[in-house]
Amino acid sequence: MGETAQSTVQPDSLTQASTVGLDSTTQAVAMTPEQAEAVAAGDALFKGNCAQCHAVNDVVVGPALMGLDKRRPERWLLSWIKNSSKMVASGDEYAVKIFNQYGKQQMPSFLLSDAEIRQILTYAKSQEATSVAEYSNAVAVVK
Numbered sequence: 001m002g003e004t005a006q007s008t009v010q011p012d013s014l015t016q017a018s019t020v021g022l023d024s025t026t027q028a029v030a031m032t033p034e035q036a037e038a039v040a041a042g043d044a045l046f047k048g049n050c051a052q053c054h055a056v057n058d059v060v061v062g063p064a065l066m067g068l069d070k071r072r073p074e075r076w077l078l079s080w081i082k083n084s085s086k087m088v089a090s091g092d093e094y095a096v097k098i099f100n101q102y103g104k105q106q107m108p109s110f111l112l113s114d115a116e117i118r119q120i121l122t123y124a125k126s127q128e129a130t131s132v133a134e135y136s137n138a139v140a141v142v143k
């Protein structure tokens, strides 16, 4: 008795994982609800503002965004995303270097809040390639 009633609802964690759009081949990381929320918000912001020029694991128009937290401090990233031209103009060494490296193509300025940019960065981090093959593939394109 009562056995048939067992095929009930999926656990919350599963529905959450699919909302966030985790790639099942690369991700099996447990996230807190807050992190999952940031990733979902960052995903939407990324698709709306950045995806035409960036992917996390591949060079598109701009560099692959993997490993950003290892390349630049967060405050640099916040200033860059808000107004990259200003940073290039200010003579920031790294800014000038990537600007030249990517054919002096100007990245647009974004009226995003720090919180929104952090969500994008959290999203990008969550999508980083985890296999060596994927990683070296993407890095190989960056000269």
Ligand code: HEC
Pocket: 046, 049, 050, 051, 052, 053, 054, 061, 062, 063, 064, 065, 068, 071, 072, 077, 080, 081, 084, 098, 099, 100, 102, 103, 104, 105, 106, 107, 108, 110, 120
């Ligand atoms: C129109 C194309 C374009 C769009 C849209 C764009 N970018 Fe960029 N981005 C670039 C280019 C090109 C570069 C390389 C530097 C340069 O040429 O100024 C770059 C560089 C960067 C860098 C430095 C990467 C590194 O390896 O140091 C970050 C971080 C970045 N973009 C984040 C973003 C984010 C976040 C968004 C969305 C909010 C975004 N970009 C939207 C074109 C774009």
